[in-house]
Amino acid sequence: MKYSYFPGCSLKGLGRAYEESLLPVMRHLGVELEELEDWNCCGATAYMSVDEAQAGVLAARNLALAERAGPHDLLTPCSACYLVLNKTQHNMADFPDIRERIHRALQSARLTYTGRTRVRHPLDILVHDVGLDVIKEKVVRPLKGLKVAPYYGCQVVRPYSTFDDAWNPTTMDRLLATLGAEVVHYPLKTKCCGGSLTGTLPEAGLRMCYILLKEAVRRGADVIATICPLCQFNMDAYHDQIDRRWGPTRIAVVYFTQLMGLAFGFSPRELGLHRNFIPMKELPAEVGKT
Amino acid sequence: MMEIKRTIKYEADRVRGFAQEIMSVSGCEQLKSCIQCGTCSGTCPLSIYMDFSPRQVMALVRADFKNEVLSSRTVWLCASCYACTVECPRQIRITDIMYALKQRAIKEGVYPKRFPIPILAKEFSRMVRSKGRITETLLVMRLFLKANWRAVFQSWRLGLGLIRTGRFVARHERIERREELARMLDAAANNNGAATRP
Numbered sequence: 063m064k065y066s067y068f069p070g071c072s073l074k075g076l077g078r079a080y081e082e083s084l085l086p087v088m089r090h091l092g093v094e095l096e097e098l099e100d101w102n103c104c105g106a107t108a109y110m111s112v113d114e115a116q117a118g119v120l121a122a123r124n125l126a127l128a129e130r131a132g133p134h135d136l137l138t139p140c141s142a143c144y145l146v147l148n149k150t151q152h153n154m155a156d157f158p159d160i161r162e163r164i165h166r167a168l169q170s171a172r173l174t175y176t177g178r179t180r181v182r183h184p185l186d187i188l189v190h191d192v193g194l195d196v197i198k199e200k201v202v203r204p205l206k207g208l209k210v211a212p213y214y215g216c217q218v219v220r221p222y223s224t225f226d227d228a229w230n231p232t233t234m235d236r237l238l239a240t241l242g243a244e245v246v247h248y249p250l251k252t253k254c255c256g257g258s259l260t261g262t263l264p265e266a267g268l269r270m271c272y273i274l275l276k277e278a279v280r281r282g283a284d285v286i287a288t289i290c291p292l293c294q295f296n297m298d299a300y301h302d303q304i305d306r307r308w309g310p311t312r313i314a315v316v317y318f319t320q321l322m323g324l325a326f327g328f329s330p331r332e333l334g335l336h337r338n339f340i341p342m343k344e345l346p347a348e349v350g351k352t
Numbered sequence: 353m354m355e356i357k358r359t360i361k362y363e364a365d366r367v368r369g370f371a372q373e374i375m376s377v378s379g380c381e382q383l384k385s386c387i388q389c390g391t392c393s394g395t396c397p398l399s400i401y402m403d404f405s406p407r408q409v410m411a412l413v414r415a416d417f418k419n420e421v422l423s424s425r426t427v428w429l430c431a432s433c434y435a436c437t438v439e440c441p442r443q444i445r446i447t448d449i450m451y452a453l454k455q456r457a458i459k460e461g462v463y464p465k466r467f468p469i470p471i472l473a474k475e476f477s478r479m480v481r482s483k484g485r486i487t488e489t490l491l492v493m494r495l496f497l498k499a500n501w502r503a504v505f506q507s508w509r510l511g512l513g514l515i516r517t518g519r520f521v522a523r524h525e526r527i528e529r530r531e532e533l534a535r536m537l538d539a540a541a542n543n544n545g546a547a548t549r550p
Contacts, residue, residue: 071485071486071487071488071525072488074485074521074525075486075487075488075489075519075521075525076488076489076514076519078518078519100527100528100529101527102480102484102485102527102533103480103484103485103486105477105480106476106486107431107432108472108473108476108477109473109476109477109480110451111451111454111455111458111470111473112454112455112458112473112474112476112477113455113477113540113541114451114452114455115540115541116477116537116540116541118540119536119537119539119540120480120533120537123533123536153378153379156378156379157378157379159378160378163540164540166539166540167536167537167539167540168536169539170535170536170538170539171529171532171533171535171536216431216432216433216434216435217432217433217434220433220434220435220437220438221434221437221438221445221447223438228438229438253397254397254398254431254433254435256397256398256431257431257432257433258431258469258472259398259429259431259469261468261472261492261495262468262469262472262495262499263401263429263468263469265401266398266401266429270397270398299510299513299514300510302509336517336518337517337518337519338517339513339517
């Protein structure tokens, strides 16, 4: 099983623990990833606020590089990248003016994009290509007794709902249950964390994170599992500011791939868990016992 | 003397053709069928901070009140969570309309002054254009210097935490073929008179 891999800027920066846990977990499952050569920033929400045509070109260059690399699907772990690449594909398919403008820009670099490469999220690949039964076989340390709140955020499920529901996705819930964890009912699983508002408008951004953290604590979760580098950063790195404003809501926020790695027997350090501001608590005593 | 403010709009406050301009943007055509139900405002997690609710923005755009929407905080508070777009019973892509408004506010320089969100968008696009990639820690420092230099000092704990956890990147990430990327971005701009060079 082979995929092209588009890490995105966050996985080389603030979200490097996502890459540090994704790569060994995928290798362990026999999934081969080949990083896209000379990939560029997807543009995220910020570039689209400045110029839509150029934002489309940023995404399309990566899609064209993936198509040139081979017939494989493009694994895209970051939610913002996932949305922008998908959106550009939709826009190119639906609107001739956008398609033509992007094609002309690609031609100036002797690149082409026919729309063949599929953009895939690791959750989608793990549950639908690899399969939960295969994942279950690799679990050597079931996360028994660990209560996990599954948090998906916005941009993987909205607006396109490519592989899961827009409001009540369950792919990660099923994956976590396969690892032996106890999945906490968490109705805020697709409520927005505020994105970059934590930095630009803390009053609004931090409150949105506070609501997410408080609700997970109230429902008895030991840890929040996330699939997005910006969600992880917002809900982890601003803990002290959130505590100061609204009272203590200490709970670790980790990538779902880190929990997979723990269940597969990797050490916390091999999975980048030492990069958390709020460290994960000791695993419950039952963990590993079948 | 007490200052008074007119709360009712006059015909003369409209900018004729603005609604048509927005509705001719690819993906924004459906705006004409808005029934003003307010589902967008109800699903929006940020509408409580907005000067106009998303529903009001839709009405203002359709009625040609260009200056009011382009200088509003509402368009910048939209965090692109797409809740409204998914829920709209008329399939209006509200998030994309917000993008069309943001692009015009930046192009015409009418976004609210000293508001950090459009400044972040501009600095972000500048960094992508010159390096091909974003180095988040350097981007945030540039934002703070431009928008609110005091924030640099207020965020020292955050910065130290990032250094401690090995997440602070102090050297620019960059791609190899930066010229190729710049050429492509120029090609996109040249083919569209409305596109801007950040």
